[in-house]
Amino acid sequence: MERISDSIVIIGAGWAGIATAEALLSKGINPKRIVLLERTPYPGGRAFSFVDRETGLALDNGQHVLLGCCDRFIALLKRLDVRSGYRLQPLLDIPVYHDGQMSRIASKRLVGPLHLLPALLAYRHLSPSERASTLAGALAFMRPRAEKLDAVSFAKWLQSTGQSDTAIRLVWDLVGTAILNGHAGEISAGLAAHSFHIGFMRGWQPARLGLFTRPLGDLARDAIDRLVARGVTIRYSTYVERVQVAKNKVCGLSLRDGSFVATEQVVSTVPHDALLRVLPDEWAGKEPFHGIAKLRWSPILNVFLNYDRQVLAEDVFAATDFDGMFVFNRGRLLPDSGQDGRWLSVSISAADRFRDWTHQEIIRGVQEAIGKACKDARDAKLLAAKVVWQPKATFLAEPGTWHLRPQTVTPITGLFLAGDWTRTDWPACLEGAVRSGETAALALLRSRQAFLV
Template structure:
């Protein structure tokens, strides 16, 4: 029988996955004093960034992101990582939150003022045109519930049930809470955990005007990931693309490394898994798939995001970003203005529809027509404009679905599998699936490694 050390390559620390969780883990290891030469990162794809990547549209030659990501002012660790790696001109924050909202033939606005704590929301909610005065007052009464939420207790309840319990009408839910909550958590209010929703609103909205600011990327996401990997490589980290891991290697309860698809074994003192939950589960031997620490991985579901990129023959908007309640809620970005393609300003739009399961049966042509109709309803300038190009991009596995009861299925950095550390935006970061959550998960894995934390197995295990 072939042993772990046959056809062997070795390193001190092996990171599986070159997304932002893996990038963060590598950077955190070097901050902790680990030489880059002792770190190897393996990535099955031909590029970095994980699910936040870019590609060039063959017909127009435009750089498209696979999905339109945004930041909030509370995403301080992702911003810090970009700064540490000298990745410049990556994003810009709004001076304060300001999102025009289209709903049923009228425009309103979600905005904040530079007021202390949750008071920054007061002017915007009291003047929000898509709600009557009574519903605005009810929305304000719900806000204190986000200040100190009992996340664990609320996790068993849906966000929709929590909102209704706190006096929110269906009109308020559809025009406010679901519109914002779906964009943040990629699930509609009746699909997602009240605990994670309340914690997300606390961190990103209620905590203060600076935390609530919207951050817009000004470069393609793939360029940022490429810059990050280049930074790691210059400091000695080995990064191998097109290198798929087939399985994790165990000796007893100890992870010894990974077996690659080509049959090579990569032996390491420590393995950091920075891949999606289902990819980690597939890499585990059968006996570990059945272990209590990992059984929850199969119960984490995915939620898709639908993206459309539309190029008009003339400018149709002056907004950098706006939201619409159409199509279950969509956010529209003036991509040309964001990434500096001045000749296409107002013409080249990126549209993002979260939790888009309802549209999976439609063809790309049907989706394109549907989105164009919704844009034309909101933007009069688009009604007479010609569409030069429309590209539909599905993210079928965009994020895990933060359904009620999900908190107990999100793994901590350590488990009974000794020598294995676990990262990824789906892990138990306390954050929704996001770039910030990914970065924090990589940091948490390294912090656990520094503590030497090990969880003893419940039962003797064999490989």
């Protein structure tokens, strides 16, 4: 038996785990006491990269973006001195294609929600009266009472604020699905309204779009390297089978290789379904863990396309085809291919509808949709294409899930929870993951056992 009983063990080396370790370090915990146990041979969790065998390029499992409001994630990269891996647009600017026409979701340097006013007034995908009701409806986002709105769907709530079905589809659902990974009809109005409030109602700076310029896996590896250089331990390919609990207290972890790690302080950052597997059976059915089983996954579909010529001049655009898709100029954002405008990465959130499509059908459909928006793509030849399915991308923030997301502190002494799906008040995202890790570290430090620095 391994005795590291004064160690703080973090299960999982995704961004929640990385943030937990960094927060403990920055609060003065001896780095030798901090141990990360990670199931896979790499860090980064659900934000990972893989090397494509055909091209040798490091492709991300899914196109990730940030907003300017993701301040904890941005600050974490700075504190860990991770080489700049993203750039923020000076002002939010996303061309949106619908029925062959282009309009823009874009900001001006104005305070509060006014920064979006000029773009909404000119948003040609809506009629003038729909634009007016969209503006009036947007005021409801100024003070959303998120918990109260959690029982209704976002679509129903938007209808109650006077939004037409077209406005819901071409504004709120298009943006909301990308942020919450669920369509307006299936997600909680509470979390959606709160997310729009944080991202878009507080001025132009929080709304700036952040685009990654390095593979995500490299960022996570750099972050872990910095932690290890400061004395933190990480063990890869280490599967935690069970959190062992005696008399309501954590006493250790059983690993899949049959070994046992004695510890009294654990931060779990594993996804919701994985937590139910590592909890002792007698706890999985109790509050606050009981409701976790009701959380469902929502998939994200990513399609990489390599054209024989430049087809895209911009960094990114959105199109209403495929229930809403976002197309990124991977060739420009990540210069490894040297093919600006020729390598595209297409992200389709809440992609359940395409579950039974073949890869060929998906590629053909996406290619046609891109052709509608970029005329150069119509005559271009496709040299390579790759479909990446992430069936377990994020939890689905359905109505009623606000209270199913557990808080950091649990009734088991010494067990703390983090992860994008825990009660962060944020949608499942990198920023939520980082915030959850920081919250868990602080909660652990407040608990009396932790003061043995």
